[in-house]
Amino acid sequence: MSICCSCSFFYKHYNISNNFSKPSFISIRKTKPTTGNWTPKCTASDDANDIHELLKILPHDLRDNLVMESKKDQLLEVILDLGRLPVACFLGDSGRKYLRDTEISMEELEYAENAIGEIGGDNRAGITGTLHRISAVRNRKGVVVGFTCRVGRAVRGHIDMVRDLLQFGESILFIGRPGVGKTTVMREISRVLSDELQKRVVVVDTSNEIGGGGDIPHPAIGSARRMQVSKPYMQHKVMIEAVENHMPEVIIIDEISTRAEVNACQSIAERGIMLIGSAHGDRLENIIKNPVLSHLAGGVESVTLGDQEARKRDGRKSVSERGGPSTFPFMIEMRDRHYWVVHKTERSVDALLRGEKPRVEVRKRDKQMKVIIEKWKIEN
Numbered sequence: 475m476s477i478c479c480s481c482s483f484f485y486k487h488y489n490i491s492n493n494f495s496k497p498s499f500i501s502i503r504k505t506k507p508t509t510g511n512w513t514p515k516c517t518a519s520d521d522a523n524d525i526h527e528l529l530k531i532l533p534h535d536l537r538d539n540l541v542m543e544s545k546k547d548q549l550l551e552v553i554l555d556l557g558r559l560p561v562a563c564f565l566g567d568s569g570r571k572y573l574r575d576t577e578i579s580m581e582e583l584e585y586a587e588n589a590i591g592e593i594g595g596d597n598r599a600g601i602t603g604t605l606h607r608i609s610a611v612r613n614r615k616g617v618v619v620g621f622t623c624r625v626g627r628a629v630r631g632h633i634d635m636v637r638d639l640l641q642f643g644e645s646i647l648f649i650g651r652p653g654v655g656k657t658t659v660m661r662e663i664s665r666v667l668s669d670e671l672q673k674r675v676v677v678v679d680t681s682n683e684i685g686g687g688g689d690i691p692h693p694a695i696g697s698a699r700r701m702q703v704s705k706p707y708m709q710h711k712v713m714i715e716a717v718e719n720h721m722p723e724v725i726i727i728d729e730i731s732t733r734a735e736v737n738a739c740q741s742i743a744e745r746g747i748m749l750i751g752s753a754h755g756d757r758l759e760n761i762i763k764n765p766v767l768s769h770l771a772g773g774v775e776s777v778t779l780g781d782q783e784a785r786k787r788d789g790r791k792s793v794s795e796r797g798g799p800s801t802f803p804f805m806i807e808m809r810d811r812h813y814w815v816v817h818k819t820e821r822s823v824d825a826l827l828r829g830e831k832p833r834v835e836v837r838k839r840d841k842q843m844k845v846i847i848e849k850w851k852i853e854n
Contacts, residue, residue, distance in 0.1 A: 476608075478572070485652045503707070509795070510685075512526050523685060525540070525546065525549060525606070525625055525775065527603070527604050527606065528552075528601060528604065528606045528623055528625060530539065530589060531585075531586045531589040531590055531601075531608070532552065532586065533560075533585070533823065535573075535574060535579075535580045536552070536560055536573045536574065539571070539573050539574065540552070540562065541563070545564050548564040548565040548566060549562060549563075549564055549565075549618055549625050550563045550564055550565050550625060550653075550769055551563045551622055551623055551624040551625060552573075552580050552621075552622075552623040552626065553620070553622055554582070554583065554586065554619070554620060554621045554623070555611070555619070555620040555622075556577075556578055556579075556580060556619040556620060557577050557578065557584060558578060559572045559573070559574065559575065559576070559577060559578075560572070560573040560574060560578055561573065574777065582610065583618055583619065583620070583621065584618075584774060586621055587610075587618050587764075590608050593608075593610050594681065595620075595705055595706065596680075596681055596684075596705075596706045597609055597610045597611075597612065598610075598681045598683075599687070600681075600682040600683075600686060600688070601687045601688025602686075602687045602688035603686065603687065603688055603690075603692070604626060604686055604687060604692070605626025605628060605661070605686045605692055605694060606623070606624065606625055606626045606686075606687070607623075607624045607626055607681070607682075607683055607685075608621055608622070608623050609621065609622040609624070612626060616801050617677060626683070626686065627658065628661055628662070628665075628692070628693075628694030629658050629662060630660060630662070631662075632635055632655070632658055632662045633659060633662045633663055633837070634845055635814050635837045635845055636806065636814070636816075636837070637666070639804060639816070640660070640663065640666065640667060640671065641671070643748050644748065644803040644804060645743055645748055645749035645750070645751075645801065645802045645803060645804070646749075646750055646751075646753040646802060646803075646804045646805070646806060647730075647749075647751050647753060647761075647770060647801075647802035647805045647806070647819075648660075648750075648751070648753075648805075648806050648808055649752070649753050649754070649755045649756070649757070649760070649761060649805060649806070649807055649808070650752075650754075650755075650807060650808030650809070651756050652754060654808045654809075654810060655808060655811045655813065656709065656728070656752040657683050657684060657728055657752070659752075659808070660677075660684050660726055660728050660750065660752060660828070661684050661685075661692075661694050662694070663726065664677055664694075664695040664696060664698040664726050664748050664750075665694060665695055665696030665698070665731060666696070667696075667698070667724050667750075668695070668696040668697045668698040669696035669697055673723045673724050673813065674720075674721065674722050674723045675696075675697075675698035675722060675723070675724045675725075675726065675746075676698065676699050676700075676701060676716045676720055676724070676725050676726070677691070677695055677698050677699070677700045677701070677724040677725075677726045677727075678701050678703065678705040678712050678713050678716060678725060678726065678727045679691075679700050679701065679702055679703065679728075680702075680706055680709045680712075680728065680729070681703075681706070682702065683728060684700070684726065684728055685698075685700040689702075698726070699720065699722075701715070701716055701720075707732075708725075708735040709727070709732075709735055710732070710737070710738040711738075713725060713727060713735070713738040713739070713742060714738055714742075716742065717742055717745060717747060718739075719794075722747060723747065723748060724747065724748045724749075724750065725742055725747055725748070725749055725750075726749075726750045726751070727739070727749070727750075727751045727752075728751070728752050729752060729753065729754070730751050730753045730767070730770070731751065731753065731754070731766070731767075732766065733766050736766055736767065736769050736770055736801075737769075739751065739770060739801050739802075740769065740770075740801050743801045743802075749801070749802065749817065751770075751802065753767055753770070755767065756807070756825070757807055758771070758805055758807060758819075758822055758826065758832075759826060760819055761805070762823060762827070762851070764827060769797075769799075769801070770801045770802055771796070771800050771802070771805070771819055771820075771823050772796040772797055772798050772799055772800045772819070772820060772823060773796065773797030773798055773803075774794050774795070774796065774797060774827065775794070775795060775796075775797040776792055776793070776794055777792065777793055777794070777795050778792050779793060781790070794827050795824075795827060796820065796823050796824055796827060799820065800819040800820050800823065802819055803818065803819055803820070804816060804817065804818065804819060805817045805819045805822070812838055812839040813836075813837075813838045814836075814837045814838070815835070815837075815853055816834060816835040816836075816837060817832065817834055821833075822834065831852045831853070832852075833850045833852055834850070834851065834852075834853045835847060835848065835849055835850055835851075836848040836853055841850065
């Protein structure tokens with residue numbers, strides 16, 4: 475089988491081959507789009523990388539310190555907690571840094587709150603025209619006693635790891651711990667699908683994290699349309715409204731977490747619409763064990779075996795099996811920003827429920843930012 479085109483290789487395995495007796499191998503490739511310009515490396519957009527709007531809400535001395543900070547391009551978030559030293563967190567190995575040796579005061583928090591403006595019912599706020607996110611911490615009386623000020627960036631070329639999968643038109647769920655970059659991927663996929671692949675894309679943006687603050691979506695999502703959600707618990711209703719009113723080919727939804735949202739995803743998938751979603755969970759095993767999210771992978775049910783079948787399975791009379799088809803044919807574990815594990819969901823779930831390790835496709839970047847693919851290996 476030719477390996478010069480990862481798309482055709484994956485397509486053949488996805489539709490035809492269930493034989494995985496061949497050893498895994500490694501290929502290096504750069505995936506090119508069918509139309510539009512392509513950026514081979516992950517590069518931050520100049521507009522999204524500009525943190526000056528975020529710095530305006532900070533106390534003046536912190537703002538000055540960060541402007542002069544040599545690592546400000548790697549700034550991830552600034553944490554302001556009442557009575558504690560302000561902290562800046564950076565990407566990669568840069569770690570954390572105290573911004574001064576005096577604690578944050580209530581007056582400084584009030585200044586930041588006034589500069590931010592309205593904070594939503596989910597204790598989140600955006601800054602108009604940017605991708606930055608502000609999250610509030612409140613005491614029992616509802617008074618703000620802390621802020622997490624996260625820098626939002628649009629990263630071009632970030633989805634070269636999965637560009638080939640997008641062309642199948644199959645739904646994909648990204649899973650990973652908070653902060654691993656799931657929302658950044660959602661944002662870039664929105665742009666690629668809407669601008670380069672010319673799909674009708676609707677982003678259901680519950681906290682304006684994908685499309686940024688304000689009523690006009692950030693250019694980072696391309697020509698995708700953005701539907702805002704007035705209250706977090708209304709997210710599933712807006713998902714269905716998007717389908718019924720706006721005829722999308724693709725719906726993008728971040729942080730699927732409730733039973734109603736899972737049901738909405740299943741309903742949308744049954745109508746033949748491509749879904750790009752994300753959920754918290756480090757591994758596919760976490761999704762299977764989650765009583766709500768497991769339905770995205772087909773659900774798990776207990777099956778009682780007959781005597782003859784039980785003898786074949788070491789005498790076990792009851793086993794767990796996948797209950798139905800998966801809502802997302804592909805699930806991708808984002809282990810970190812440059813190390814992803816791709817599952818063909820139903821096959822991997824069936825293997826895990828049998829107590830076996832599934833065969834997966836490992837995708838990672840080397841030091842030159844080239845994508846390395848290890849095809850269908852048993853990954854620990």
